Amino acid sequence: MVEMTGRSLFSVEALRSTPDEGTVAEFRAKVRAAGQEWTGKEPDDLVELLCQAAAGDPRLAAIVRAGGGLLHDFLDGYRQRHTADVPRDPAGELADGHPLPPAVTEGLTPRYLIAVARLAEPGRHMAALRAVAGEDALLTHRDGDIVLFIPAAGPGSGERSVTRLTQCLDGKGWLATAERDRARLVDGLDEACYVLRLVVAGLRPSGAYTISDVLVEYAVTLNEKVRTDLAAMIRPLRAHKVLWETLTAFIDSDYSKNRTARSLFIHRSTLDYRLRRIEDVTGCDPTSGRGAQTLSAAVIAEALQG
Structure with a gap:
């Protein structure tokens, strides 16, 4: 033996x-x-x-x-x-564009809602997001964000899912979504991730967003030269902490002088002076429609380069 x-x-x-x-x-x-x-x-x-x-x-x-x-x-x-044959993270494999075994792909639905969430308190809201997404949803993480592939059951199901997912944010995070067929999940994930970056960089309030909410920013920042020029234009403002805080508060207040002054606890005349100084530094008048739009795009471009 x-x-x-x-x-x-x-x-x-x-x-x-x-x-x-x-x-x-x-x-x-x-x-x-x-x-x-x-x-x-x-x-x-x-x-x-x-x-x-x-x-x-x-x-x-x-x-x-x-x-x-x-x-x-x-x-x-x-x-x-x-x-x-059975990947430990099928959602991660899908997100990276890797092929899955037939035994796994046979269980996937033809179309998915892709949701990328950035939470202020991930541990607190993770369970709620998972429950809302449902048992058939696939979950993974990318760059600290939560990625969900939620089966799109039919017309209107995506909107209902977005509404419930947004409620889970509790006003303390952002959600970017896209919808794609199974074969184009990577494309949809890239779109949702970029939308999320634009939303956060643009100081948007907590909520759910799609590409239709950031069309101007999306178009402008996709051009590398335009993005670089915008960032260079506004970067000198970084040296003036008070002016930078004033501009971001002005954008966050949707360009309302009254709301901005209240949020900064300053007088309107002080705000007007700071806005003029912003124009001196950047060459753009933040109180004009074109200037406000340019400065908003520049803030996003600078954040994306950072």
Whole structure:
């Protein structure tokens, strides 16, 4: 007998002498009785128990150990195949554009709502987002954000999901969404992620957004030269902390002087002076429509480059 990796491999000679039918029948009865008592999980445990049932008959013991070795090898192969075929993070594989095994893709729906959430308190709201997304949703993470692939069940289902997901934010985070067929999930994820970056960089309030909410910013910042020029134009304002805070508060207040002055706890005349100084530094008048739009895009471009 030769020992290899915890399993006994008998020679062929030990198996040439076959037990008579009566002995085999008696042994099978003992095997059934052993099966009723077995509580182990590993093949080696089972082999040892069956060897006890062999009652010292070397021929039966040889059959048990040879069969146990085959069972062990079979299960090893099965586990390796099973582990290789089922990815631990199918949503992550989809997000990276990696192909999934047919056994996994067959369970996917044709179309998905892609939701990317940035939460102020991820631990607090994660469970709520997961519950709203449903059991069939796939979840992963990218750059600290939560990514959900939610099956689009039919017309209007995406809007209902967005409404419920937005409620989970509790006014303390952002949600960017896109909808795509299964084959274009990466494209939809790229869109949603970029929308989220624009929303956060643009100082938008907590809520849910799609590309339609940031069309101007999207178009402007996708052009690398325009993005670089805008960032260069507004970067000198960074050296003036008070002026930078004033501009961001002005944008955050939707260009309302009254709301901006109240948020900064300053007089209107002080605000007017600061807005003029912003124009001196940047060359853009924040109180004009074109100037406000340019400065808003510049703030986003500068944030994206940072």
